[in-house]
Every structure is written in structure tokens, then in C-alpha cells.
Amino acid sequence: MGIILKGISKSYDGRAVLENLNLEINQGEFHVLLGVSGGGKTTTLSVIAGLIKPDSGSVFIGTRDVSDLSPDKRKIGFVFQNHALFPHLSVFENIAYGLRLRKITEKEIKRKVDYYLNGVSIAKEKDKFPSQLSGGQKQRVALARALVIEPEVLLMDEPMNSLDSMTKETVLDELKNIQQKIGVTTVYVTHDQAEAAFFGDRVSVLNNGKVDQIDSPVGLFRHPRTEFVARFVGVKNILKVSPIKINNNEIIVLIKNEGLERPIKIRVKKYPVFEIDKEINLCIHPEKIILKKKNKVPENEIPDTGLNRIYGKIINITDFGNVLKVTININGMEMYATIPKNLFNFNIYENVWVCFATNAPHPLCGKKCRAPASERRCLNNSNFAPLNGG
């Protein structure tokens, strides 16, 4: 069954957590809900599950309006953060719990529980208690417990948080397999953009109680539509600019990023979205930046033709094998460049020119605006790096 959230709002003590949130999740889809911690992800899942009553809005599962149903009537499976297994019940009884409520024979209960015990490869542990299980095993029990009741939708709240990265990968793979096999509509909540990237059929990014963007993982990484999404998926070099002059096929803009001491003038390829004085976000992929020695270029104003250049100082260099990731401080704003090692002949704290072509910066509008070749490169490269990584 698909899930539809219509105009969901929820606030606590006057502080809005969800604001008119709309979301449509297709039947059988593996949907990733991505957002910073405290961003309202758990609240959204709880609203779908009926554990939290929203201030306004409605929830549909398939064609059923479940807005006024209590959680036990919604036919959902919920895998909670930190598993929330029943500590006083064995693994078998944890999984059987939902079945015992339904009028099912003991034999049928045993058959179903065994099926899911095997499905998540935890059959050996069926007589253990939750406190005797490892994180990964608890995770599997929680999944089996949610699936055994054959829910119409499966909701998972940061299920992999407590797992180490090795276990995480294995469990994620298994999870995806099981989900595909039974085809249950799944909403998977995470704050980890790497999980989102490899997983969902589609990803929605939650920001300030609203969905900023719904897209395929690839779409999200290639064409982030807002600055938040861009930063969240790890896009570097986001420039807040306001156009001041539009020429034939070029446009002059002022960079006005926060922290920048004074605006910097650059020339940019003309895109239809530009309007004079309308602030817009551009991004430059770190591989598109070239560094030049200070003395090689005269220190005059911005050139009218050729590359843009901005004066800055190298403040960090990180080695990534073939390439170096270089951080440059430009009057209080940081920019990042990825430079092949053999082309790099600078020292840390050296003053340099940061140069890039007029067609390097492109708008964060969500529309395709780059040539396929460079798209491929930007997908393979830095975009998948974690936010705080080099």
C-alpha cells in the first residue's frame, strides 16, 4: 500500500516540528526519509503509525484514511530506534507477540515465527532473551517482529544506528533483499546520507518540518534543489550570489556568503533562472577549481575574459591518494578544491589564486544544468564523501 501524508502539522509548546508536510510514497517503494537529528523524522513516522496525533492533516495508507485510527488498527510494522524489544520475552516470544493477539493457532504461530526467524537468520537464538543478543541480532529480531504480522507498510526509525559499519552493511543488504522479496512499502528514516545514497528507491529530505526535495538518490546527489539538501548530501563550494549585470551569455554576480568580509565579483554562464538582485545559490564542484601561483597572475581586478579568479590562502591539505583536497580561506569564506597530486606545487598557508571557468558554477535549482560527462564525474567523486570529510 502506498502512504500519503497530507498537510501534516505538529508543534510542541508552540514550536513547529512539522509544518504542512506533504509526502506521497508509492506502493512497494523503499523510501528513505533523510534529515538532521531533531528534524522531525521520528515525529513523521509516529504520525504515520498513529503514535502521535498531528495538530492537522491526514494520513492515508492505500486508500484507507487512517487519520483517526489507533496504532493497533493501522496495519503497520514499526522498527524502533534502539530496537525496543520486549526485555522480558524470549526472541521467539518477541516475534510471536503480534501473532498471539490475532486468533491464530499455536501451530500456525510457530510456523510463521520460524519462517521469519530463518528469514533474518536468527533461528539459533530463538530461546535467548534480548539482553543476551548483539546489536545486529537485536536489529534482526526487531525486523522479524515487525514483519511477521504482515503489515501493509513497514516503518523503520534509524535502525542501523547502533551497529558498527561492517554489521551495518550486511544487515542493510539483507534488509533490502527481504524488502524486495515481500514488496512491503517501507519508510526508512536516517540522518546518514550515505545510507540514503545506497538504499532508497526514492529519498525525501526533511528540513524544518517540510520536505525539501523528493528524488532518486542519484537525482538528489546530482541536482540538489536547495542549499540545505546540497550541504546535507555533501556538496561543497556553495556560493550565495546576487546577479548585478546580465550580458549576452554571461552574467556578473556578487558572492555574498556569510562570513565573507566583502562581496566578490565573478562572471558566470547565463542560466534562465537568473534575475537581477535575486539571490540564488550556485555550486562549484571541487574538481573544477584550479589553483595558480600568486606571482603568475597580475593582481588587478577580475578579468573580463577567461577564468574567474579569487585571492585566497591555503589552510588545509588532505591526502586522498591520487588527489589532494585543499581548503582555501577567502576573506572568511572557505572553498574546497580537489587537485591531482602531480599538478600540486603549493605549500600550506601559501597565498594563491582560486580560478574557475565561467561555466563551472551552476545553480542549485534541481534542473539538469550540466553536461552528462561532468555529471558522471561529480557523482563518482566528492559528493559521496561524508559531510565533514575532506
Added chain:
Amino acid sequence: MKNFSFDLAISLIAGIFVCLIILPIFALFTATSLSELACQFRSPMVLSSVLISLETSLAVVFLSLCLGIPVAYLLAMKDFKGKRILDTLVDLPVSMPPLVAGLALLILLGGNSKFGKLLSCYGIDLIFSKKGIIIAQLFVSIPFLIKSTKDAFESINKNVINASLTLGASRFYTFKTILLPLAKNGIYTGIIMTWARALGEFGATSMVAGCIPFRTETMTVAIYQNAMSGELSASIAVALLLLVFSFTLLLVFKLRVRVHAR
């Protein structure tokens, strides 16, 4: 040298404390002869006070479970207007002097109040009866059960409860199969504390139920009555029995806490 005298002073003070506790108990044990005690243990009055105390205090434990668990559930699980007030009401009897509580109950239930008259119309006489004792003991001791149970409910991971709900369980089924088993230890602790408090209750009980031998004379009341009328050995006999009861409960409580902490 300074350290030494400090340690000495601290030890002396601790010694005073130990004397304060031990000497009276010692005095109790040595004030009368064993044969005298053995004789008292067989006296019908001593036995009747023991029976009355056990009967009423067990009834109190039962009633406090019936009343206290729902109140504890309400306080721990629900948000509602007046929750703070209810919470304060639970604390009130603990901080209220038992004699004051007894006086208040006496006035409410006595033959001169409207409520008391209404009750006696239906043939219910609470004053100077075992029912009165039970009400007085319940008043002062139910908070222990409520607080302990409420803490136990509150310490249950909310998502464990949510998990039960999403698996299709009703609130009652969840209460029965998840909350009660998980709060078990807290409830046991509450029972022990409530029972100990009810057994030791004197002030409110004597106000409400008076001191009618063989009818409303609980152990505590018997201790007081006998001591005041010069029947010291009877008083001591009851006191020793009461001590045994409360030490046993204390021991069970301590053991539970230790098991719990592991």
C-alpha cells in the same frame, strides 16, 4: 595528627548514633524474662492484636494494589489537566502527621458528619471498626505503592510500549503483557513498603478505631495501651513480634534492591 583527631571525632559521633539505635532495642530485649515472654505470646490479647494487624494490613496491601496501580498508570503514562495536583495529592499523606490524618478521617466518617450519617443509614459503621483501621492505614500507606509503581512504569522505554501498540495490542493488553511484567519489581517493592507502613501505623489508626481490645486493637495500639497501663511484658511481647515482622520486611526489601541492582 590533625587527620587522626578528625577521624577520632567522626568515629565517636558514629558511635553515639549506633548507641542511639542499639541501646533501646537492647533494652527492649532485656527488660523482661524469657519465661514471662513465652507466657505473653500465648495470651489471647497478644494473639488477637497480631491477627488484627495482619488482617488489616494485608487488606490494605490488597486495596492499595487495586487503587494504586491505576493511579500510578495514570500519573506515569497519561498527560492530563490536573496531573500536577494528583501528583501532589499522592505526596500529601506522607508529609501529613498521622494524628492529623486520623483526626480528619474521624471527622469525615464520624456520626456527626453528613457523610458518616449517610454511611450509617446503609449500616456501614467505619469508626471504631476494623474497616476504619483499614481506611486509616490505607490513607497513610498507599502513597508508597503508588510512587514505587509509578517510577517503575516511567522507567519502561516508551518505544517498548509503542511497539506493543503497533503490533496490534490494545492499551489494556499492553498493560497486562508488557507494563505489569516489566514493573513487577517496582510493584513488589511498593507492596513491601506499604505493608511495613501499614503494620507500623499507630496515630491515624488509634484516632479512627480507638483501642477496643479484641476488636480494634492492632499491634501498635496494643503496645501503647499495655505500656500505659503498666502491663510492660505484654507490651514488650507485641513489640518484639512487630520488630520481627518489620525486620523481615526490611530484609526482603534490601535483598530485592540488591537483586534489582545487579
